[in-house]
Structures are given as C-alpha cells and as structure tokens.
Amino acid sequence: MVELPAFDMEGHRGARGLMPENTIPAMLTALESGVTTLEMDVHVSKDEKVVLSHDPFINPDFSLAPGGKEIPEAGRYMYKLFVMDYKDIRRFNVGAKVNEQFPQQEAVKAYIPLLSEVIDSVQARIKKDAREQVFYNIEIKTKPETDGERHPLPERFIQLVMQTVEEKGVTDWVIIQSFDPRTLRILHEDFPQMRTSLLVGNADGLNTNIEKIGFIPTIYSPNFELVDEALVDAVHQRGMKIIPWTVNDPGEMVRLKKMGVDGLISDYPDRLVKLFGREVKGF
Numbered sequence: 001m002v003e004l005p006a007f008d009m010e011g012h013r014g015a016r017g018l019m020p021e022n023t024i025p026a027m028l029t030a031l032e033s034g035v036t037t038l039e040m041d042v043h044v045s046k047d048e049k050v051v052l053s054h055d056p057f058i059n060p061d062f063s064l065a066p067g068g069k070e071i072p073e074a075g076r077y078m079y080k081l082f083v084m085d086y087k088d089i090r091r092f093n094v095g096a097k098v099n100e101q102f103p104q105q106e107a108v109k110a111y112i113p114l115l116s117e118v119i120d121s122v123q124a125r126i127k128k129d130a131r132e133q134v135f136y137n138i139e140i141k142t143k144p145e146t147d148g149e150r151h152p153l154p155e156r157f158i159q160l161v162m163q164t165v166e167e168k169g170v171t172d173w174v175i176i177q178s179f180d181p182r183t184l185r186i187l188h189e190d191f192p193q194m195r196t197s198l199l200v201g202n203a204d205g206l207n208t209n210i211e212k213i214g215f216i217p218t219i220y221s222p223n224f225e226l227v228d229e230a231l232v233d234a235v236h237q238r239g240m241k242i243i244p245w246t247v248n249d250p251g252e253m254v255r256l257k258k259m260g261v262d263g264l265i266s267d268y269p270d271r272l273v274k275l276f277g278r279e280v281k282g283f
Contacts, residue, residue, distance in 0.1 A: 001193070002133075002172045004218075004241065005036040008263025009272040010137055012039050012246050013054060017102045017267035020062065020095035022052040023110040024121050031122055034273040037135040037175070038122065039265055042115055042161060044152050049086040050115040050160050056081055056141065056150040058092050058112070062099040066091040082150050086114070102267065115161070119168045137175040137197065137265075138165075142183045154183040155190075162191055177221060181212040188215050197221045197243070206234050219243050221265070224256060232260045250275060 014026025015033065027038050041054040058079035060071035071078070081089060095110030113121075119136065126133060140161060142154050151157055158176075165174050177197035178184050184196050197219035200209050203226065210216065220235045224244035235242040241262035247253050248267050253275055256264060266272050 001195075004135070004175075004195070005263065007257070007276055008037050008135075008241075008243055009035045009269060009276060010037040010039045010243065010263060010265040011035045011269035011272075012265045012267045014038060014040065015267070015269050016099075017104055017248065018270065019106055020108065020110045021099070022054060022112070023095055023108075024113050024118060025095065025106075025108050025110055027118055027122055028125055030269045031125060031131065031134060033269045034277055035134060035269045037137050037263070039137040039139070040115075040118065041139045041141055043081045043141055043150075044157060044160060045081055045086040045089055046083050047085045048152075048160055050164050051081065051086065051089060051112050052115060052118060053081060053112055054141070056146070058089070058094070062094060062097050064093040064097055068093065068096070080150065081112075082152075115164050116168060119164070119170055123168070123170070133173060135173050135175060136165075136170060137177055139199070140176060140178045140180070140183050140187075142178065142180045144180070144182065154180065154186050158183065158187050158190065162194075175219065177219070181214075184213045184217060185215070188213075188217075195219070199245070200226065206231060206238075210238070216240060219262075221245060224252065224264075227256060227259065227261065229259050236260070 011030030013021035015030040019026035019029045030038055040052050042050050043053045057077050060076055065071050090111050095108045098105050098107045140157055142151050147153050165171055175195040175197050176187055177199050179199040196217040198217045200222040220240045221243050224247045227244050232242055243263040245265040247264045250271055
C-alpha cells in the first residue's frame, strides 16, 4: 500500500475557509493549494447515494432552497438527507450563501455532490495538471442514537462507501475516519486492508479511546486542544500517526508541528502549504 505523507497537510471539508464546504470547488481549491490529503464528510440519501455533507440535513446557515429561497429557521432540520432522493438534494444551492464563520469564503453556485463525482473531478484535475496524487480522508458520519433515522446502519454505510472507493480505483489512497467506534470496528473486520483514523473530541484519554475500538488504527486524530507532547509520544509508541483537527492559526500550526505531530487538518489549506509546503508537480 502507498505510504502516507511524511507530514500530512489536509484540507478540512476541502477548503472550508475559502470555498463552500464539502463541494467540488472546495476540493479542487484544496488540491490546487498543494495539500497532500482532501478531508471530507459523507452521508447517504434515501436512494442510497453517498453524498458529501457534514450535516445530516441541508444546513440553512449556508444553503438556499430550490429557486434561491431562504430556508426558514423554523425549518432548520426540515430537509433530512436520509429521507430525500439525491435528485432532490442536488437542487439546493449550498454555495451562494457565504458561511458567516468564514468571511474569506468565496460565494459560488454549488450543490451537494456525490462522493463518486468528487473523486472523478479530483482525479481528472490531477491528470490534466500532472499533479501528484492526493489521499482522500473520508469521514463516515454515524451515531448509535441516530441509526436508521439520519443514516443507515454502519454495516450498510460502510458497504456503500467502499463500493464507491473500489469502483473508482482509489482504495490505496483512502483513509476512513469516524468518531463512532462501531463504524471503525466493523470496517476493520470487513476491510482489514483499509487505513483507519479514530476521531477524538473527548478527554477520556488515549488508552480508553483505543479500547473502545478494540484495535490500533492507522491514525489517532484528536481535537488539537487535546494535544501535548506526552500524547504525541504515547501515540507514536503505539505505532500510530497523530493528526489533529481543526487548526487554523499559523502559530498553532507551527507549535504542533514542533511537538512532532504527523500532519494537520485545516479549514485553510493554503496556510498549511505556505508553512510546510512541498515541491509539487504543476505548482
């Protein structure tokens, strides 16, 4: 299997600070900035299409309904992806309304894309511009309390994602990440060749979190605020890489790099590359 980058620069949701998150424009912007990995979230539609979205619903903070209409606050959770066919999901504009958290974000017309479309678009751009191959870090969004309501059971979710990855021929370049221990455990059992990343947002500690999944994943990926030198050393001693999320401040990026982390996930991939850039064909 292809080796992971010596230092992994990951564009969070593509390039959320610069382009509408989890869209094709965001992924291509991150690619063009020179990242080594594209990070993204996936959900599943009613007709079992794997789509890029962090939220299990169409988020009115940065989305417009068909026809350009605002989604009322009272209807914030109205458009649940898991109960909508993809043809209806695609009609929403998720790029024309800038996310107020990211004032540098460019407003563009964009839709919620299929995972397969994203891979096709990225691979085509890599070929066209003779760029180096990037990795795909795909987060499977599952929670025990929302099984069958906001997403399929983990087994089916994994099958659908892996079907797409295998059909597109990028298996060697894929990392599957999740906060849900069940999802990673099932993936490890059914697809032991796949790289896995455990996302961590709790303060339970390394040993407890590893016990929850029952195996050593490829990557331990904590909230950056949980990271100190002791954690970095402990993760490395257990044979894992440590890649914190989501780091947007350049000073914090440098501090964490000096601690010995193996990569960083950022909404601003351009900042990562400016600090830790590599020589990349096409740049």
